[in-house]
Amino acid sequence: MKRDKITMTKTNINFAEELNAEQYKVVTEGDGPCLVLAGPGSGKTRTLVYRVAYLLSQGVNPAEILLLTFTNKAAKEMLSRVELLWGRFPTGLNSARPLAGLVGGTYHHCGNLALRRYAEVVGYTKSFGILDRSDSKAFISEALAELKITRDKRFPKAEVILGIISFATNSCRDITPVILSQYPYLEQFISEIERTAIVYRRRKKEANVMDYDDLLSNWLYLFSASPSAREFYQEKFRYILVDEYQDTNRLQFEIIKVLSAKHQNVMVVGDDGQSIYSFRAAEIKNVLDFSKIFPKANIFRLETNYRSAPEILKLANESIKNNRNQFPKTLKSSRKSGPKPVLVAVENGFDEARFVTQRVLELISEKTPLSEIAVLFRARYQATELEMALTGRGILYLVRGGLRFYEQAHVKDVLSYLSLVVNGRDEIAWRRILLHVEGIGPGYFKRIYEQIRQAEQPLTAFCDSESLKGVPSRSQSGVANLKKLFRELAAPKIINQPDKAIKTILDSDYRAYCLATYPDGAERILEIEELTKIAALFDSTERFLSETIMGENYQDEMFKDGQETGKKFLTLSTIHQAKGLEWKAVFILSLADGRFPHVKATQNHEGLEEERRLFYVAVTRAKSILYLLQPLISSGWDGKSVIQQLSPFVRELPENCYQKQTP
Numbered sequence: 001m002k003r004d005k006i007t008m009t010k011t012n013i014n015f016a017e018e019l020n021a022e023q024y025k026v027v028t029e030g031d032g033p034c035l036v037l038a039g040p041g042s043g044k045t046r047t048l049v050y051r052v053a054y055l056l057s058q059g060v061n062p063a064e065i066l067l068l069t070f071t072n073k074a075a076k077e078m079l080s081r082v083e084l085l086w087g088r089f090p091t092g093l094n095s096a097r098p099l100a101g102l103v104g105g106t107y108h109h110c111g112n113l114a115l116r117r118y119a120e121v122v123g124y125t126k127s128f129g130i131l132d133r134s135d136s137k138a139f140i141s142e143a144l145a146e147l148k149i150t151r152d153k154r155f156p157k158a159e160v161i162l163g164i165i166s167f168a169t170n171s172c173r174d175i176t177p178v179i180l181s182q183y184p185y186l187e188q189f190i191s192e193i194e195r196t197a198i199v200y201r202r203r204k205k206e207a208n209v210m211d212y213d214d215l216l217s218n219w220l221y222l223f224s225a226s227p228s229a230r231e232f233y234q235e236k237f238r239y240i241l242v243d244e245y246q247d248t249n250r251l252q253f254e255i256i257k258v259l260s261a262k263h264q265n266v267m268v269v270g271d272d273g274q275s276i277y278s279f280r281a282a283e284i285k286n287v288l289d290f291s292k293i294f295p296k297a298n299i300f301r302l303e304t305n306y307r308s309a310p311e312i313l314k315l316a317n318e319s320i321k322n323n324r325n326q327f328p329k330t331l332k333s334s335r336k337s338g339p340k341p342v343l344v345a346v347e348n349g350f351d352e353a354r355f356v357t358q359r360v361l362e363l364i365s366e367k368t369p370l371s372e373i374a375v376l377f378r379a380r381y382q383a384t385e386l387e388m389a390l391t392g393r394g395i396l397y398l399v400r401g402g403l404r405f406y407e408q409a410h411v412k413d414v415l416s417y418l419s420l421v422v423n424g425r426d427e428i429a430w431r432r433i434l435l436h437v438e439g440i441g442p443g444y445f446k447r448i449y450e451q452i453r454q455a456e457q458p459l460t461a462f463c464d465s466e467s468l469k470g471v472p473s474r475s476q477s478g479v480a481n482l483k484k485l486f487r488e489l490a491a492p493k494i495i496n497q498p499d500k501a502i503k504t505i506l507d508s509d510y511r512a513y514c515l516a517t518y519p520d521g522a523e524r525i526l527e528i529e530e531l532t533k534i535a536a537l538f539d540s541t542e543r544f545l546s547e548t549i550m551g552e553n554y555q556d557e558m559f560k561d562g563q564e565t566g567k568k569f570l571t572l573s574t575i576h577q578a579k580g581l582e583w584k585a586v587f588i589l590s591l592a593d594g595r596f597p598h599v600k601a602t603q604n605h606e607g608l609e610e611e612r613r614l615f616y617v618a619v620t621r622a623k624s625i626l627y628l629l630q631p632l633i634s635s636g637w638d639g640k641s642v643i644q645q646l647s648p649f650v651r652e653l654p655e656n657c658y659q660k661q662t663p
Contacts, residue, residue, distance in 0.1 A: 011057045013085060015050060023047045026267075026300045027054045033260070033294035035245075035287070036269040039331045040316075040620040041307030041582070044269055048241055049078055051267065052102075053085040055239055063101025064238040066259070068110065070247055075105045078243075103237075107252050108212050111219035114233065115210075121226045122218045129209040136162050136211045143199035149192050153438075154512045156186055156193070163519040165197050169213040170249040170281040182279075185515055216251050223258045234262040245270030249281040257293065264294070272327055273320050276576060276614045284610075288325060305331045305620075307582050309338030312622050315657040320616045322652055323609045331620075341619075341626035341658040343650065348633045349382075349533070349590075353389035355663045356587050359627065360395060360570060363585055368625075370396065371568035372584035376575050376618045378596040378611075380405075381527040382589050383572055388534065388548075390570065400573035406548060410514060410524045411531065415545065417505050418498060421489045422542045424458030436513070437482065439475035463487050481509060498535035498544040502528065533635050575618045586622035588615075591630045592644035615649045628658065 016024055023043055026036050027050045038044035048067075055065060069075040079099060086099070103110060112130070119126045131139065140158035149155070156164075160183075168178045175194050179186050186193070204210060210218065223230040240260050242248070245268035248256070260266035268290065275284040291297045305313055310333040317330055346352045360373055377383050380402065387405045390397050405411060413436070416429035423429075427449060434445050448468055455461030462468070463483045471479055485508045494500045506528055514528075515521040538544035571583065590596050597611035619626065628650060634642045645651075650658075 011053070013050075013053060013057070015054060019047070019050060020304055022300070022302050022304060023050065026302070027051045029298070030267050030300075031265055033264050033290075033297040034267040034300060035290045035297055036267060036300045036302065037287075037327050037329060038269050038271050038302040039305060039329050040271065040274065040617070041305040042302035042331075043304075043306060044243075044302065045074075045078060045081075047302065048243060048269055049081045049085065051241060052078075052082045056082075056086070060239060061101065062099050063103075064236065065102050065104075066110070066237040066240045067102070067104035067243070068107055068241070068256070069104070069243045070106060072106055072109065074243060075109075079104050107255065108215045111215035111255075114219050114222065114229075115215065118222050118226060118229045121222055121229060123205055124210070124218075125208055127208070129207070130215070131204070131209050131211040133162070135209075139203055139207075140196065140200055143196045143203060146199055146203075147192070147195055149196070153509050154185075154516055155189055156183075156515075157517045160186075160516065160519055160521075161193055161196055164193060165200065166213050167281050168197075169217050170251050171283075172250040172254065213251075216255065220251065220255050220258070223255075230258065231262075233259055238263045238265055240266045242266070242268040243270075246272055246275040246284065246287050247277050247280075247282045248286045250283055250286075251281075253283070253286045264296070266294070271329075272325075273323075273329065273613055274579065274617050276579065276610060276617055278610055284325070288327075299327070301327075301329055303329055303332055304334055306334050307623055308333060308620060309335050309624050311338055311340045311657075312619060312624075312626050315341050315626070315653060316616055316619045318653050318657050319612065319619065319649060323612055325606075325609055335623075338624050339659075341622075341628060342661045343628045343630065343658045344661050344663055345630045345632055345646075346663050348631050348635060349385040350389075351663065352589060352629050352631050353385040356386055356589075356627075356629065357389040357393050357395065359587070360390075361393065363625075368584055369568055370570050373587075374571040374573060374578065374581075374583040374585070374621065375587045375589060376573055376578050376621065377589040378575060378598060378614065379523060379526065379590075380574060381523065381530040382595065384527065384530045384534065386572070386589070395570055396568070397570040397572055400571055401577040402574075405527070408524075408527070410518070410528060413510070414502055414505055414528055414531065415548070417485070417489065418501055418541050418545055420459055420486070421495060421501070422545060424460070424462075425453060427453070433482065437475050437478035439472045439478070444472060444475070459486060459490065463490070484508075496540045498538055498541040499532040501541060502532045502535055536635075575614050578621055579617055582621055582623055584623045585625035585627075586618070587627045587629060588618050589629050591628050591647040591650055592632075592634065593647055594644065595631075595634070596647050597649065612649055615647075 015027055019027060020043070023046065026034070026047050030051055036047070038047070052065060052067065056062065067075065067078060069078065079102070083099060103113070115122065115124070115128070116126055119128055137158040140161050144158070164175060164178055164183060167182060168175045171178070175197055176190055179190055179193065204214070237259055240256065242256060247270070256266060256268070270287060272284055272287040275282060275287065278284070291299070313331040313333045320326070321328065344355060346355055356375060363373055364370060375383065375386060384405055387397070406415070413432060416432040419426045419429040420433065430449050430452065431445055434440050434448060435442070440448070448471060451468060452458045452462050463486050468479065485505065488494065488504050489501050494504060506525065511525055514524045518524055535544050538547070596615070597608060601607035601611040630646050630650070632644060634644050
């Protein structure tokens with residue numbers, strides 16, 4: 001491959017002055033295989049940007065650089081910052097298009113570029129289409145129809161099957177072990193799911209389309225199918241830089257390994273202490289075993305933290321050092337001393353919500369912007385009581401990366417069942433529930449609802465009717481089950497006890513429906529169980545519905561008003577969604593054994609260490625103020641109360657890492 005000769009380029013960048021000593025070492029000594037362990041808040045992006053600028057200053061052709069990121073946003077930010085630095089190169093080399101030829105973007109973006117060039121090698125034409133998630137689900141549904149698989153209510157929907165196939169592809173594993181480890185409740189359907197995956201792959205190729213995972217798997221396959229293509233890219237990319245390396249999966253790692261085989265100038269930047277996405281097939285071994293794959297690798301550490309006060313970093317350091325499988329690091333703060341993190345023991349989830357809400361109001365009065373405050377939690381259901389408390393106090397909030405609690409489909413389903421017990425003419429609720437019955441579409445719904453609507457007592461008429469007209473034969477069983485459920489919900493012992501009503505709904509076939517319909521079905525079930533605790537506070541189903549729905553409508557009004565007036569919002573977020581972000585004040589909820597760490601994570605050492613890394617990520621989101629909340633008592637969805645121990649992640653800390661506060 002012929003290379004353009006570019007001489008060393010003068011620049012006004014003083015790398016030694018503009019970088020700290022750790023960053024400067026990475027930027028100037030980063031040839032060969034390099035693992036850069038970048039602690040939170042240590043200037044990882046700045047280091048990568050300056051590394052690219054340094055390579056350019058040494059005469060490296062931009063076309064010989066590959067920058068791999070996990071989001072297009074990150075790639076655009078890095079490339080724009082490199083362009084700003086390029087403006088300080090007096091020679092103005094190719095100044096009209098300063099980074100012409102530099103390939104930067106997500107793995108999928110780069111895979112797409114390669115496959116457009118060599119599509120025929122992998123059995124496609126260069127005009128192949130790309131399926132989004134909804135298209136992929138449609139293809140799965142067509143595969144199921146082709147196979148004529150007999151499906152019961154427990155058989156997974158297309159979205160769940162797609163998730164299984166995707167995980168298997170990204171982890172380079174077969175479907176069977178993925179189901180046994182990740183979806184054990186679907187073991188009985190392994191054969192059907194494997195057959196569906198085969199037909200799904202065939203139909204995609206016949207239609208000349210790829211899904212997002214194919215952009216990676218076919219890219220890797222290209223390297224083995226075409227030695228000339230492999231040699232072209234190995235020769236082309238003299239320097240490979242990888243961002244967020246701790247989030248790479250096995251498939252992405254194999255691509256990096258092949259691409260870097262010739263020149264070995266591969267710099268991966270990440271933090272094993274922030275590897276928290278194994279549920280997406282990310283493998284911490286890619287970091288821990290880097291030196292085994294690249295024996296001549298240099299290991300750098302970025303440990304100077306520009307985000308958090310020393311007291312917060314002390315707690316973070318003391319926590320993460322309990323992990324055995326890691327590269328030890330000690331974060332050092334560049335900031336002045338601040339208050340110690342605060343551990344607050346509260347009686348239960350409702351008291352936790354009241355404390356957080358009150359403290360948020362106090363922080364606002366102390367001139368802390370609402371946008372500089374976040375509440376983080378291990379699982380979405382743990383913020384249920386808090387959302388009610390925030391709404392009651394008129395505090396604007398947004399749930400990062402998701403819907404507010406009462407906007408979620410499974411919660412709306414449950415409320416629709418209860419609504420029909422109270423108001424049998426609720427057309428929206430009937431539509432929502434009847435369309436869940438297999439075989440009933442919008443047309444059948446209209447015919448059925450018209451009969452229900454005309455009755456004096458619609459719900460009674462539905463339950464007692466032996467012959468509803470317009471019900472297709474394959475829907476008869478589902479309608480019969482629905483009638484049985486509504487009879488139970490309308491029974492005197494349940495009708496005004498909304499918590500018991502929700503338990504009855506969940507114990508019908510709705511639990512199986514959640515597991516079959518949603519990839520995160522188990523978490524959704526926990527959220528419904530959490531809803532029973534709120535419902536138990538009400539002495540009538542009607543009052544429960546009116547107060548929850550009115551509260552949600554009030555929140556909608558506040559949200560719209562906040563958008564129109566430019567008001568700021570409190571952030572509510574799972575810790576996974578909060579990675580990479582920062583706030584002045586952070587609250588971490590539910591630090592009780594079994595809730596954080598998640599009870600399933602304690603079953604093996606690897607799971608427990610990932611949960612500790614999750615705690616580490618949560619702690620290091622805080623700049624100045626950190627609250628750790630421990631509910632002492634958990635009320636189970638069966639009404640029984642359980643005393644909860646403090647999370648082991650806090651118990652194992654030296655007590656001088658935090659101060660205790662009584663709410």
